[in-house]
Amino acid sequence: MRTKSGYYGRRPSRSYEGVILTVRKSSAKQLVVTVLTKEAGLLHVLARRSTQGKMGYGTLAPLAEMAFDVFEKDGVYTLTEYDCRSNRRLRDLTWDGYVYSQIFIEMVLFLTAGGEKDDVLYNLVRLYGRAIELKDIRIVTLIAGWQLVALTGFLPDIEKVRVFYGGTGYCGQPAYYLDDAPAGIPDGMAELALSGAVRKTWQTLVRYAWGTPEKVSLRRGDLKFLEALLYSYVNQCSERQLKAPALLDSGSFTRRDDRS
Known part of the structure; x- marks a missing residue:
């Protein structure tokens, strides 16, 4: 009406x-x-x-x-x-589910500029809103988040990028740093050796085709890592601090595998 x-x-x-x-x-x-x-x-x-x-x-x-x-x-x-x-699913979400929707919205606001038409971005946000009515919002947020990073021009070369760990940051969240430089380690950080399987899963998320019956299977460890890596990288690219991830209940997701 x-x-x-x-x-x-x-x-x-x-x-x-x-x-x-x-x-x-x-x-x-x-x-x-x-x-x-x-x-x-x-x-x-x-x-x-x-x-x-x-x-x-x-x-x-x-x-x-x-x-x-x-x-x-x-x-x-x-x-x-x-x-x-209205989005019907949002009315029935758990607290963690609601927080995931706010994480995605916060990422959109951090990585995009106002007053600029972008059909691809618009379609991604619209597809995200519709997908959470049908699929696991945690997986959908992870996929849409990495695709948002890609379409805004910040995605590194997944096959070659180096990842560094710097302990815990805001509200105890893991602090990661991504760098394409061939040498050198940022002060106070240690380089992580990413397996080929993790990099392949990462690429799968970026290339995921919305509206298809394709399923994305994630081991719990990979899900947790790629999720924390996403939040840290958005912070790195935007030079701002995401607030919504701090609201998550760390004990809410205990399944071994998750599927979109």
């Missing part, structure tokens, strides 16, 4: 399609909704209470797909009308 705001008689300036990344309350009567749009990349849109009418703010949620109109004035975008497809 298309929901309208109180801007009656005023024609919206633009229409967009997008996936909601974050919804933040800025006042008692207003939200700031960050949307990755198909037409213009990231947009920060103001949503006033009148936009929602009697429905409240419930339909504006992370990873919901939305077609919407905005009124733009002085670079400020105000939501005037929208049609939102």
Whole structure:
């Protein structure tokens, strides 16, 4: 159902399609909704209470797909009308599952720039939101995370890259560093010898084709390592610190193998 705001008689300036990344309350009567749009990349849109009418703010949620109109004035975008497809799976996620969705959103915000159209990025985020309704969100997040690194131009040569371990970092998380340099070891770090099997699994994640019946099987140790490596590398590339991984319950996943 298309929901309208109180801007009656005023024609919206633009229409967009997008996936909601974050919804933040800025006042008692207003939200700031960050949307990755198909037409213009990231947009920060103001949503006033009148936009929602009697429905409240419930339909504006992370990873919901939305077609919407905005009124733009002085670079400020105000939501005037929208049609939102909520993500059903998010309503039923465990705490860890919810955190994984926030990890992916945080990675998208860290590695991408606002105001730039990118069809491949848009499709990846949309596919991620749909895939978590059907598959293991931990595996989906790992696959989408490494593919995000690849499409933003940060992916190293998996066959040759050197990986270094520097102990524990933020909130006890493993701290890794990736480097293509042929020699030298960063201060305070030790080089890890990655097996061919681990590198092959890493490549499989990057090359995974969405929408196919292909299954990705991961040993628990490889899953844990490639996950921690992803978070460290996003921190390295963005020069920022992911916060969401610190919220994970380390004892929640005890299966020997996981499948997407």
